[in-house]
Amino acid sequence: MNVLVVGGGGREHALVWKLRQSPRMEKIWCAPGNGGIAPDAECVEIDAGNVAGLVAFAEKNLPDLTVVGPELPLVNGIADAFHARHWAIVGPSKQAAQLEGSKIFAKQFLRRQGIPTARMLETFDSAEQAASALRSAAWPVVLKADGLCGGKGVLVAQNLEEACDFLERAMVKNEFGAGAKRILLEEALEGEELSFILVTDGKGYAPLAPTRDHKRVFDGNRGPNTGGMGAYSTDELLPQPLRKTLVSTIVEPTLRGLASDGIPYQGFLYIGVMLTKTGPKVLEFNCRLGDPETQAIVARMDFDLAEVLADVAAGSLEPAKLRWKKGASACLVLASGGYPGKSVVGKQIDGLTAAKQITGVTVLHAGTKRRGEAMVTSGGRVLSVTAAAPSLEGTLQSVYQAAAKIRFEGMHYRRDVGRQIDSLKAAGN
Numbered sequence: 001m002n003v004l005v006v007g008g009g010g011r012e013h014a015l016v017w018k019l020r021q022s023p024r025m026e027k028i029w030c031a032p033g034n035g036g037i038a039p040d041a042e043c044v045e046i047d048a049g050n051v052a053g054l055v056a057f058a059e060k061n062l063p064d065l066t067v068v069g070p071e072l073p074l075v076n077g078i079a080d081a082f083h084a085r086h087w088a089i090v091g092p093s094k095q096a097a098q099l100e101g102s103k104i105f106a107k108q109f110l111r112r113q114g115i116p117t118a119r120m121l122e123t124f125d126s127a128e129q130a131a132s133a134l135r136s137a138a139w140p141v142v143l144k145a146d147g148l149c150g151g152k153g154v155l156v157a158q159n160l161e162e163a164c165d166f167l168e169r170a171m172v173k174n175e176f177g178a179g180a181k182r183i184l185l186e187e188a189l190e191g192e193e194l195s196f197i198l199v200t201d202g203k204g205y206a207p208l209a210p211t212r213d214h215k216r217v218f219d220g221n222r223g224p225n226t227g228g229m230g231a232y233s234t235d236e237l238l239p240q241p242l243r244k245t246l247v248s249t250i251v252e253p254t255l256r257g258l259a260s261d262g263i264p265y266q267g268f269l270y271i272g273v274m275l276t277k278t279g280p281k282v283l284e285f286n287c288r289l290g291d292p293e294t295q296a297i298v299a300r301m302d303f304d305l306a307e308v309l310a311d312v313a314a315g316s317l318e319p320a321k322l323r324w325k326k327g328a329s330a331c332l333v334l335a336s337g338g339y340p341g342k343s344v345v346g347k348q349i350d351g352l353t354a355a356k357q358i359t360g361v362t363v364l365h366a367g368t369k370r371r372g373e374a375m376v377t378s379g380g381r382v383l384s385v386t387a388a389a390p391s392l393e394g395t396l397q398s399v400y401q402a403a404a405k406i407r408f409e410g411m412h413y414r415r416d417v418g419r420q421i422d423s424l425k426a427a428g429n
Ligand code: AMP
Pocket: 118, 142, 144, 154, 156, 186, 187, 188, 189, 190, 193, 272, 283, 284
């Protein structure tokens, strides 16, 4: 099998790493990939969002299967372009990807289907009108850019000043790009957050191993939000009663609702949920796997990913094939100085070989590139140190032992990944 993986971060390295283990794997391309993916796949210089470029590449190289990591190519219609040519691809259509590409589309869908979610207050396409409506608001209020903003498009505002500052940056200074032309306001929910990630072929679905991520940059959930500083997985994260509630009130109504709306959905679906006092409510949909959750999920896979994804693309998913290693996994993100603000890059990375020698540890690359014989940093989130072991404690020990071997100037990481399991259990029970 020859496979094209679209994207170039830690999530895509995790996919490549697992696909590579399949006995049926011959060649993997990764577009655009990164310096650390290069030993595992042939990196192709095409941006992930460049659908025409990816179509031209596939036309020439004929991959048996294409797996899409990030949201941008999906929202740009890569699945439609590939389906029109009868090429196998894992990922939803442009219309289905609107669940992530437009928060207003997602909200209207949830409302139509009667699926629990935060109440939408109003939508605006002018900062002035939004600000004037907010003068009489009861705080906190959540402001969300309608379109894709690379993770910057949401603010839980505590007061008018914060809200106006966000509106100014989003809609006047256009700091978040075209995705922030429209803004929606919604009710703020309180509770513990949880994500439920599944894969579906449009008919059946299989949940992936439950994970939890750490979004804030500093220990104890302090500091600004990031793309994710780490994630971990254990079955305890999703006790059976909570799983049942999520499946019956959110997961299955969502899949049924998409089908009844005539929006077939194939690929990964990430459902962000808040466990509120009045039950679980949807915060957001993502039309793809999360990063760094994927690294933790892949570490627990005890099945042939290439086979299962080929089944998904062919519409013949067999959920029983997805078997998970018992125990736990974790992924610790090593970030550059300055991240999540402006990151200092171009720093030499040492200790990778020593880190990889620790049993059960894989070092996945996100922001790295080769400079001669050396590996140097090239982005904010640099490496995902990932491990699986029979216990969460053992997993964390391996991950932190490996991280201690790695060095680059300015490197920082959280020391408390995997440490908040109790609060979530309490919220879910
Ligand atoms: P989203 O991209 O919609 O998930 O928003 C990013 C983050 O903002 C979520 O992970 C939550 O932490 C927070 N958030 C989003 N919507 C709400 C809400 N209605 N109430 C409270 N927090 C929210």
